[in-house]
Amino acid sequence: xxxxxxxxxxxxxxxxxxxxxxxxxxxxxxxxxxxxxxxxxxxxxxxxxxxxxxxxxxxxxxxxxxxxxxxxxxxxxxxxxxxxxxxxxxxxxxxxxxxxxxxxxxxxxxxxxxxxxxxxxxxxxxxxxxxxxxxxxxxxxxxxxxxxxxxxxxxxxxxxxxxxxxxxxxxxxxxxxxxxxxxxxxxxxxxxxxxxxxxxxxxxxxxxxxxxxxxxxxxxxxxxxxxxxxxxxxxxxxxxxxxxxxxxxxxxxxxxxxxxxxxxxxxxxxxxxxxxxxxxxxxxxxxxxxxxxxxxxxxxxxxxxxxxxxxxxxxxxxxxxxxxxxxxxxxxxxxxxxxxxxxxxxxxxxxxxxxxxxxxxxxxxxxxxxxxxxxxxxxxxxxxxxxxxxxxxxxxxxxxxxxxxxxxxxxxxxxxxxxxxxxxxxxxxxxxxxxxxxxxxxxxxxxxxxxxxxxxxxxxxxxxxxxxxxxxxxxxxxxxxxxxxxxxxxxxxxxxxxxxxxxxxxxxxxxxxxxxxxxxxxxxxxxxxxxxxxxxxxxxxxxxxxxxxxxxxxxxxxxxxxxxxxxx
Amino acid sequence: xxxxxxxxxxxxxxxxxxxxxxxxxxxxxxxxxxxxxxxxxxxxxxxxxxxxxxxxxxxxxxxxxxxxxxxxxxxxxxxxxxxxxxxxxxxxxxxxxxxxxxxxxxxxxxxxxxxxxxxxxxxxxxxxxxxxxxxxxxxxxxxxxxxxxxxx
Numbered sequence: 001x002x003x004x005x006x007x008x009x010x011x012x013x014x015x016x017x018x019x020x021x022x023x024x025x026x027x028x029x030x031x032x033x034x035x036x037x038x039x040x041x042x043x044x045x046x047x048x049x050x051x052x053x054x055x056x057x058x059x060x061x062x063x064x065x066x067x068x069x070x071x072x073x074x075x076x077x078x079x080x081x082x083x084x085x086x087x088x089x090x091x092x093x094x095x096x097x098x099x100x101x102x103x104x105x106x107x108x109x110x111x112x113x114x115x116x117x118x119x120x121x122x123x124x125x126x127x128x129x130x131x132x133x134x135x136x137x138x139x140x141x142x143x144x145x146x147x148x149x150x151x152x153x154x155x156x157x158x159x160x161x162x163x164x165x166x167x168x169x170x171x172x173x174x175x176x177x178x179x180x181x182x183x184x185x186x187x188x189x190x191x192x193x194x195x196x197x198x199x200x201x202x203x204x205x206x207x208x209x210x211x212x213x214x215x216x217x218x219x220x221x222x223x224x225x226x227x228x229x230x231x232x233x234x235x236x237x238x239x240x241x242x243x244x245x246x247x248x249x250x251x252x253x254x255x256x257x258x259x260x261x262x263x264x265x266x267x268x269x270x271x272x273x274x275x276x277x278x279x280x281x282x283x284x285x286x287x288x289x290x291x292x293x294x295x296x297x298x299x300x301x302x303x304x305x306x307x308x309x310x311x312x313x314x315x316x317x318x319x320x321x322x323x324x325x326x327x328x329x330x331x332x333x334x335x336x337x338x339x340x341x342x343x344x345x346x347x348x349x350x351x352x353x354x355x356x357x358x359x360x361x362x363x364x365x366x367x368x369x370x371x372x373x374x375x376x377x378x379x380x381x382x383x384x385x386x387x388x389x390x391x392x393x394x395x396x397x398x399x400x401x402x403x404x405x406x407x408x409x410x411x412x413x414x415x416x417x418x419x420x421x422x423x424x425x426x427x428x429x430x431x432x433x434x435x436x437x438x439x440x441x442x443x444x445x446x447x448x449x450x451x452x453x454x455x456x457x458x459x460x461x462x463x464x465x466x467x468x469x470x471x472x473x474x475x476x477x478x479x480x481x482x483x484x485x486x487x488x489x490x491x492x493x494x495x496x497x498x499x500x501x502x503x504x505x506x507x508x509x510x511x512x513x514x515x516x517x518x519x520x521x522x523x524x525x526x527x528x529x530x531x532x533x534x535x536x537x538x539x540x541x542x543x544x545x546x547x548x549x550x551x552x553x554x555x556x557x558x559x560x561x562x563x564x565x566x567x568x
Numbered sequence: 569x570x571x572x573x574x575x576x577x578x579x580x581x582x583x584x585x586x587x588x589x590x591x592x593x594x595x596x597x598x599x600x601x602x603x604x605x606x607x608x609x610x611x612x613x614x615x616x617x618x619x620x621x622x623x624x625x626x627x628x629x630x631x632x633x634x635x636x637x638x639x640x641x642x643x644x645x646x647x648x649x650x651x652x653x654x655x656x657x658x659x660x661x662x663x664x665x666x667x668x669x670x671x672x673x674x675x676x677x678x679x680x681x682x683x684x685x686x687x688x689x690x691x692x693x694x695x696x697x698x699x700x701x702x703x704x705x706x707x708x709x710x711x712x713x714x715x716x717x718x719x720x
Contacts, residue, residue, distance in 0.1 A: 213621050258622055262629040269578065269636060350639055354632060415620070529610030534629055535579020 041081040041107070041115060042122040045073050045095055049442055049449075049489055052077025053128050055189065056097035063090040073097075083115055091115075093123070098183055099135065099438050100128040130439040133181040135171075139434040142167045143482070146431050150475045151519060157475070158420040161427035165190075168434045185437045193433025194426050197305040197392045203422060204395025205295055208377070209255050210416030211402050212370055216362035218247065218259035223359020226267050233273075233341035237281060238330045240264065244282040245289025245326060249296040250374070253286040253523040261530040263358060270347035270355055275536050277340040280543070281333035283527045284515045284550050288329055291511045291558075292322040294381065294391055299480040299510045304391065306484040307491075307503040311381035311391060317504055321561025325512070325554040332553050336546060366406050373401045432481045441482065445489035456496040460505050460562060463487065467509025468555045472516035472548075480510045501566040508558040516551040518543040571599045573670040573705065575661050578604075578633035585676045585710045586637050592672060592708070593646045600648040601668055602637040604630035605660045627652055658695065665703035673699055677709035 041060060045053040058079040060069040069081040073095075081093070091107040103126055111121045142164050149160035168184050175182040221243045229236035240260075247256040261279060268275035290296030294304040294311040303309060334341075347355065361367055377398040384394055403413065435441055452459040463483075470479055487506050491497045514521030518528055518540050524547075528538050574589035576582040586602070593600050606626045608619060634650025641648035653660040665673050677692070696707035 259625065262625040265578075265629055266632045269632065348639065350635065351632075354635055358628060358632075412620075526611070530626070530629070532610065533577065533607065533626060534633060535577040535582050537579075 039083045039115060039118050040120045041069070041083060041091075041093070041111075042078065042120065043093065043105075044076070044078045044125045045097075045103075046077050046125060046127055047100070047439075047442060048127055048129060049446060050492065051442070051489070053097055053100065054192075056095050056100070056128070059094045059096075061092045061094055063088050087115075089116075095126060095128065097128060098185070099130060099133070101131055103128055130442060132439065132443075134179060135182050135184050136438040136440065138171050138182055139168065139184050139438040140440050143431055143435045143440070143478075146428075147474050147478055150478065151473070153519075156420070158424040158427065161424050161431060161478075164431035164434075165427040168430060184434050189437070190430045190433055193436065194429040195302070195305050197390055198301055198429075199422055199425055200392035201295070201301055201305070201390075201395045202298070202425060203417060204392060204397075204399045205252065206417045206421070207399035207413060208370075208374070208395065208402060209251050210413060211366065211406060211408060212251060213255060213259055214363055214408075215367040215370060216360060217367060218256065219263045220359050220361050221247065222260055222263035222267060223355055226355070226359075231271070231344065231346060233271075233344050234334065236267075237278065237334060237337070237341060240278055241281050241285035241326070241330055241333065242289075245285040248286040248290040248523075249293045250378075252295070253283075253290050253297060253521070254526055256286055257283055257523040257527045258530070261527050262534075265531065265534045265536070266355060266358065269534070270351040271344040273344050274340055275531055275534065276538055277337040279527050279531055280538070280546055281329070281337065283521075283523050284329055284333070284547065284554075285326060286523055287511055287514050287521050288325050288554050289322055291507055292319040295395075297507075297511045298477050300507055302477070302480050302484060303503050303507050306488065307500055309500055309503055310385035312385060313500070314504075314507070315382075317565060318507065318561075321508070321558050321565070324561060325557040328553045328557050329550055332550055369405050370402065373398050373405070376401070428478055428481055432478065435482065436485055441485045442489075445486040448486060449490060449493055452490070452494065454495050456494055456501070457563075457567060459490055459494045459497060459502060460567070461559070463490070463502050463505040464509040464555060464559050464562070467506050468513030468516070468551055471510045471513030472520045472551070475519070476510045476514050476521065480506065483510075496567075499566055501562060504566075505562060508562065509555065512554045512558060513551055515547045515554065516544065517547060520547070570671045571601050571668045572596070572672045572674065573601045573603055573661070573665050573668065574637070574674040575603045575605070575657075575664075576633065576637060576676075578636075581676050582633075582637075585674050586640055588708070588710045589674045590641050590644050590646050590648075592674070593641070593648075594644065596671070598671060600641055600646060601664065601670070602634050602641075602648060602650050603661065603664050604634050604650070604652050605657050606630055606652060606654040607657055609656075623654065627654075658698075662699055662702050665699060665705045670703060670705040672708055673703075673705045674708045674710055677711050 043058070045056050047053055052075065053073055054075055054077065056073040056079070058071045058073060058081060059067050060081050062068050068084050068087050071079045071081045073079045089109075089112050091112055093105040093107060095103040095105070105123065105126060107123065111123060114121050146160050146164035149155050149163070150157050155163070168190070169187065171182050172184045172186060222240065225236060225239040225243055229239055244256055244260050247260070260282060264278050264282060265275040268278050287297070291300065292315060294300055294309070294314045300314060304314065377394055380389060380394040380397070381391060384391060448462065452462055467479070467483065483506055487502045490502050491500060494502070514524065518524050518538070524543065528543070531538060572589055572593055574585060576585055589600050589602075606623060608622060608626070611619065611622060630652045631650065634652070638648045638650050651664060653664060661673065664670070692709060699705055699707055
């Protein structure tokens with residue numbers, strides 16, 4: 001059996017290694033390879049939305065239809081066919097790709113003469129047309145099934161996504177020999193859809209959170225809020241909401257609610273009020289304030305990585321709007337719960353003593369270390385963009401620093417990394433990749449593009465409010481993952497959207513919309529589960545009654561802010 | 569040792585059950601064992617839930633709820649003890665009854681249309697039979713709103 005120190009060192013070495021690899025991968029690469037005395041036929045292939053078609057088989061055919069050169073299109077859609085030493089005229093380029101119609105391009109005479117003379121020739125850009133076949137419908141069906149399984153909670157979220165990914169492989173590998181068109185993609189292709197920046201950022205933050213949650217900071221914050229308010233409910237409510245929101249912005253909102261809820265329940269019971277009068281505003285604040293940072297919500301992590309939006313971009317573009325939304329949410333929360341909150345009485349000495357005991361920092365030394373490392377991480381998140389440092393690298397370096405400095409029990413740390421969440425993200429990327437591969441995302445993007453036309457205002461309104469309403473009905477992580485390529489398309493085609501404003505619209509809509517229903521955000525479900533364990537059940541209907549107006553208020557304020565920031 | 573086991577979750581529905589257990593204790597002169605069960609099943613579908621931390625947190629929350637109940641009993645000079653168990657609710661209630669050789673087990677009676685209770689109208693009789701058979705304790709269901717006793 002390995003000793004504890006050896007295991008610690010191995011984990012730390014792995015984290016350092018991964019950080020190093022991510023740093024290398026984040027450096028811009030501009031070197032190209034050239035072979036001497038070799039000429040090429042070069043071209044670029046895109047779909048009808050202008051997105052590059054990757055991994056298309058490109059074959060150069062001679063007069064007799066024989067293959068004389070082959071290549072694959074690269075990530076930018078470009079293919080480079082090496083020319084043989086001797087070839088006849090009447091050349092044709094054949095381009096094939098699953099889910100697209102086959103394309104035959106005749107190389108014109110002048111280009112053929114240049115090629116014969118040993119020159120490299122670039123033919124005009126080619127557009128491939130998508131085909132809707134059985135594979136399209138199967139991938140779409142699988143995606144809908146996954147969404148339904150997650151929404152109903154019949155299966156674990158991770159298992160739902162894993163089933164989706166496995167079904168895609170099943171039809172692609174087992175179904176293909178029987179029905180060619182059912183093919184979606186192979187394993188190698190599916191891996192290209194996994195956003196490893198997201199996976200490593202989530203993993204790094206999990207390790208940081210696992211260390212933070214043992215320090216007792218969340219319980220201390222809740223009790224500090226009570227002490228600071230001196231029993232005044234109009235003060236306790238906003239302080240608790242603000243603390244929860246700030247913690248959610250830098251950690252994750254599920255963990256924050258997991259740890260804030262039990263202590264809040266105890267404070268509320270001691271005060272003789274319903275815990276729901278504090279918990280529902282808290283979780284809504286968590287979902288709203290989390291929008292202001294890259295790591296505040298899982299949806300922002302996805303958006304930031306896909307849209308190449310930095311920690312700074314989120315802070316500077318969203319924080320003012322988020323703060324005004326928070327003020328609106330606080331006023332609304334006081335308004336709906338004021339009668340309940342006004343019933344609060346002074347806790348008995350016994351209960352007060354128990355609360356004070358719970359509200360202590362349990363690991364002060366570790367908390368200091370976490371504070372320093374956390375500060376360093378925030379600095380790196382902020383300056384990261386200017387030195388090509390990916391947020392995932394910062395998270396991994398922060399996690400490594402904490403492991404080296406605090407030396408926690410490695411078994412506990414490995415258990416604390418929620419591998420099921422990481423598997424969920426990977427499986428989800430594959431399922432969403434499936435609908436991207438078969439063209440569903442392109443189809444949706446094209447139709448939304450046709451609907452909004454060239455209007456940035458209409459695009460913003462559509463993205464914010466459609467995201468907000470859909471996030472109430474379906475889990476916002478898979479929804480956001482599916483919407484990202486659509487937003488990417490709109491960003492490239494709608495005039496004025498190059499500021500990435502539509503990504504911010506998606507961030508606001510998807511996260512704040514989660515307040516509308518109990519299933520809208522994972523943090524809502526966790527809070528409700530703990531409250532029920534304390535005898536305070538909240539039904540879907542009750543949550544909707546409180547949450548829906550909150551969505552209207554906060555998303556409206558968010559919309560106005562985005563217009564002020566990006567349009568006016 | 570004989571006693572009264574009073575299973576509670578906290579919240580308004582548990583208050584009548586606590587009150588009833590106190591009055592029964594005064595009547596029978598028996599100690600009350602307020603029972604809170606930590607059940608983490610609601611986290612089974614949640615992403616990123618640290619089960620170990622959550623168990624500790626729910627234990628602490630349970631202790632607080634039990635403290636409230638035992639304080640209520642002490643105020644009426646009734647001897648009471650808070651007990652926390654972890655596991656499936658029904659199994660743990662049966663185990664606690666056996667452990668203290670309980671004469672009575674008090675439970676909140678599920679309300680019509682009330683979801684989330686481990687029992688429902690259809691299963692409460694069967695559950696009562698099971699406990700009585702396993703432990704010999706008499707099951708007393710207490711109405712949620714008016715604390716009206718409903719003995720089997």
